[in-house]
Amino acid sequence: MRRTLSVLFFIATLAPLHAQDDLLGLLGEEEPEKEFTSASFKTTRVINAQSLENTAHGVMDVKISHRFGFLNLGISELFGLDQATVRIGMEYGVTDRLMIGFGRSSYQKTLDGYAKYKILRQCQSGCGMPITLSVFAGMSANMLEKEKTEWYAPGQEDYFTHRLGYAFQLIVGRKFSEALSLQLMPGLVHRNLVTTVEQAHDVLNMGAAGRVKLTKRLALNAEYFYVLPGQTRASVVEADRLDDPNPGFKNSLSIGFDIETGGHVFQLHFTNSTAMFERGVITETTGDWLDGDIHFGFNISRVFTLYRPKPKKV
Amino acid sequence: MTMTRHLLFTAALLATLTASAQERYATRTGHISFHSDTPMEKIEAHNHKATSVFDATTGAIEMAVLMKGFEFEKALMQEHFNENYVESDKFPKATFKGKITGITAEDLKKPGSHAVTVEGDLTMHGVTKPVKASGTMGMEPTGAIRATGSFTVKPEDYNIAIPGMVRDNIAKEIVIKVQVDHTKM
Numbered sequence: 485m486r487r488t489l490s491v492l493f494f495i496a497t498l499a500p501l502h503a504q505d506d507l508l509g510l511l512g513e514e515e516p517e518k519e520f521t522s523a524s525f526k527t528t529r530v531i532n533a534q535s536l537e538n539t540a541h542g543v544m545d546v547k548i549s550h551r552f553g554f555l556n557l558g559i560s561e562l563f564g565l566d567q568a569t570v571r572i573g574m575e576y577g578v579t580d581r582l583m584i585g586f587g588r589s590s591y592q593k594t595l596d597g598y599a600k601y602k603i604l605r606q607c608q609s610g611c612g613m614p615i616t617l618s619v620f621a622g623m624s625a626n627m628l629e630k631e632k633t634e635w636y637a638p639g640q641e642d643y644f645t646h647r648l649g650y651a652f653q654l655i656v657g658r659k660f661s662e663a664l665s666l667q668l669m670p671g672l673v674h675r676n677l678v679t680t681v682e683q684a685h686d687v688l689n690m691g692a693a694g695r696v697k698l699t700k701r702l703a704l705n706a707e708y709f710y711v712l713p714g715q716t717r718a719s720v721v722e723a724d725r726l727d728d729p730n731p732g733f734k735n736s737l738s739i740g741f742d743i744e745t746g747g748h749v750f751q752l753h754f755t756n757s758t759a760m761f762e763r764g765v766i767t768e769t770t771g772d773w774l775d776g777d778i779h780f781g782f783n784i785s786r787v788f789t790l791y792r793p794k795p796k797k798v
Numbered sequence: 799m800t801m802t803r804h805l806l807f808t809a810a811l812l813a814t815l816t817a818s819a820q821e822r823y824a825t826r827t828g829h830i831s832f833h834s835d836t837p838m839e840k841i842e843a844h845n846h847k848a849t850s851v852f853d854a855t856t857g858a859i860e861m862a863v864l865m866k867g868f869e870f871e872k873a874l875m876q877e878h879f880n881e882n883y884v885e886s887d888k889f890p891k892a893t894f895k896g897k898i899t900g901i902t903a904e905d906l907k908k909p910g911s912h913a914v915t916v917e918g919d920l921t922m923h924g925v926t927k928p929v930k931a932s933g934t935m936g937m938e939p940t941g942a943i944r945a946t947g948s949f950t951v952k953p954e955d956y957n958i959a960i961p962g963m964v965r966d967n968i969a970k971e972i973v974i975k976v977q978v979d980h981t982k983m
Contacts, residue, residue, distance in 0.1 A: 507851035507860040508893075510983065511824055519866060523881050540873030608887075662887060700882045701961065744882075746964045747874065789872045 518610035524659040524667075526703055527749045527785045528575055528583065530693040531738040532757055532765045533707045534600055536616045536657045536667055539577035542791035547573040547587070549760045549783040556776030564780060571760040576790070581605075589760055596761040598622030598651075606658055620653040620671075624763050634719070635679050646677035651762030653691070666694045669709075673767050682717035687767050695742070703742040705753070709766045710735050716767055736769040751783040821854035821903045821982075823943045828978030830863050834969040841875065841968070843868040850978045852945065854903035859916065859945070861894040861978070883958050884923050892922040894929075898945070901935050906943055911936035916947055925956045933976070942979035949974055 525535035528545060539545045553567030561567065573587025573596075586597040604617040626633065626649075630642040650673070657667025669691030678685060693707035711730055718732020725731050740753020756771030756778055757764070771777030828848030834841040848863040865886040870876040880886040896918015905912055911934045920929045933947025950971040953960055960968050 507822070507853060507858060508849060508862055510822065510851055511826065511849055517864070517867075523877050540877075543873055744878075745961070746878070746967065787872075787874050789874075792871060 516610040519608045521606040521608045521616070521659050524606070524616065524657065524665040525695050525705075526742040526744050527751070527783075528585075528600075529751070529783060529785075530667075530695070530705050530707045531740050531751060531753050531755060531783070532736065532760055533669060533691055533693050533709070533738075534598075534618075534620050534653065534655060534762075535693065536618060536655060536659075536665070538581065538583040538600060538602060538618070539575050539787065541577045541580045541793045542789060543577050544788045544790050545575040545585075546786050546788070547571075547575065547783055549573070549781070551755065551758060551760065551779040551781035553779065554771060554776065555754075555778045555780065569758055569760070569779075587761065589764070591759045591764055593627040594624050594759070594761060594764065595627055596622060596624040596763075598762075600655075615656055615658045618655040620651070620655060620762075622651040622762050624649045624651070624761050635677060648676045649763040650674040651766070653762070657693075663697045664694070666692075668692055671762070671766070673763050675763065675767070678716075680717060680719050684715040687715045688712045689766050691766075701744045703744075704739075705742055705751070706737075706739045708735065708737050709769075711766060718770070732770065733767065734769050734772055736765050737773060747787055749783075749785040751785070753781055753783075754778050755781060821906070822851060823854065823906075823980030824851040824983045825849065825978055825980045828861065828863075828976070830861075830977075831975045832868075833973045833975070835973075836967060836969050839967040841870070843870045843876070843879065845869070848976075848978060850945070850980060851983070852898070852943065852980055854901075854906055854943075857898045857901070859894070859896055859898050859918070861976075863892050864890060865892060866890065883953070883960075889923050892920070894918055894920050896929075898935060906935075906937055909937045909939055911944075914945075914947075916945075920951070922951075923956045923958055927951075927955055938979065940979075942981060944977065944979050946975075946977045948976065 525537045528535055528537050528539060549571040551569045553561055553564030555563050557564050569591050571587050571589040573585060575583055575585035577583050581602040583600045588595050598621060600618055600620045602616060602618045604613055604615060606616040607613040626647040630636045651671060653669045653671035655667055655669050657665060659665040671689050671691060673687045675685055689709050689711045691707065691709045695703050695705050697703045713729030716730045716733055721731040734756055736757040738753050738755035740751055743750040756773050757769040758779065759765050759768055826849045827846055828850045829846050830848045831842060831844045845863050845867040847867045848861055850861040852859045865884050866880055870879065896916050898914050898916045900914035901912050914935045915932050917930045919926050929949055931947045931949035933945060935945045938944050950973050952971055
């Protein structure tokens with residue numbers, strides 16, 4: 485009897501003690517908040533390709549991109565470091581889903597502008613979407629003097645519309661873990677004017693890109709654009725290149741590192757593409773990795789918060 | 799024998815009674831903010847979704863806050879805070895378990911503010927450290943039981959590494975401010 489009573493007493497005293505140990509437990513489980521996956525990539529570009537990421541609402545991202553000459557130019561050109569191709573660009577997050585941007589490249593003195601919209605956003609908690617899906621549409625204009633353009637023949641009318649090209653992409657991807665993000669980019673590049681009859685106005689392509697995060701502030705990126713065969717051909721093709729899928733042109737392959745330092749992201753990479761906008765990268769890459777036609781290059785991204793959206797009310 | 803039995807019964811009964819008579823206050827919308835102030839940069843973040851439960855009979859208080867709920871001035875700062883500093887996916891919550899002294903259950907029955915001290919363990923980024931703070935507690939004219947306080951923590955104490963490049967931008971000591979309005983449970 486005494487034992488049962490002691491047990492009863494023990495339990496009775498224990499009950500309030502236990503309650504004190506877990507006061508928060510009294511409130512019960514919280515509803516998980518809806519939250520989208522963030523930081524699939526360090527910045528809005530993988531290297532040349534658009535990534536799953538957008539600039540946040542109200543944030544401007546200034547991008548300075550630079551490609552040196554080909555590594556195989558040898559010591560007289562300091563392995564390409566004597567040459568430079570530059571793109572200066574700017575992006576802005578109109579909303580958390582919509583981003584716009586424009587840039588100006590030294591390559592063909594090109595102006596480019598684009599918009600990227602997140603249709604679906606991968607969900608971290610509180611919802612079920614497994615992927616992010618973005619749609620990208622861009623436009624570029626070759627602003628070279630007409631005498632310097634490839635297609636110009638003396639006396640020919642130089643229509644501005646001839647200088648325009650368009651790029652459309654669907655970007656579908658997923659951040660599989662803290663360490664790994666992958667994306668696929670089926671796309672179409674349209675050129676208003678092409679230089680030879682062998683070149684298609686519409687070039688179908690498929691891009692793939694990925695990121696492996698090595699440390700908190702360092703990531704390894706790679707991207708590849710596959711251009712469907714028989715769609716384009718350079719006006720002059722070396723004899724041993726005639727059997728290539730797209731003679732005179734190569735698929736774009738880039739590999740590099742993202743280094744993040746607070747407000748800046750430095751991207752250092754190797755690529756066979758000279759241009760830094762979609763039409764140039766996908767349809768006008770001529771460098772061959774196996775021949776050492778590799779550019780060393782970097783992108784610097786610096787963000788500025790121009791407008792701060794009001795915090796969501798509780 | 800019978801006497802002892804009665805005594806024990808009464809004691810057991812009393813113990814259960816005190817348990818049910820506890821005065822508990824709680825909220826899910828507490829405000830916790832932190833501030834880092836250096837000549838280079840001023841950083842602050844606010845979280846309005848802290849949960850807190852206070853037991854006025856024992857003085858015990860428990861708080862929890864989701865790290866991802868902190869809202870920064872700059873979106874990128876918020877991303878870096880979660881991704882690189884506090885690693886919110888690995889350590890989603892910060893919790894505090896402690897005791898408030900300097901106030902009684904009776905003090906909370908009428909409006910007024912009282913100076914209190916709070917002492918306990920703060921768990922953040924997987925590390926638990928004792929903290930002590932002074933603050934105020936009392937009943938607001940609205941009837942809410944408000945507790946306020948502020949204290950400082952060092953990121954290094956919680957294994958939060960600050961890279962050399964931004965060392966001048968982030969204060970050595972981060973000020974944490976708490977203001978929670980509890981209602982009776």
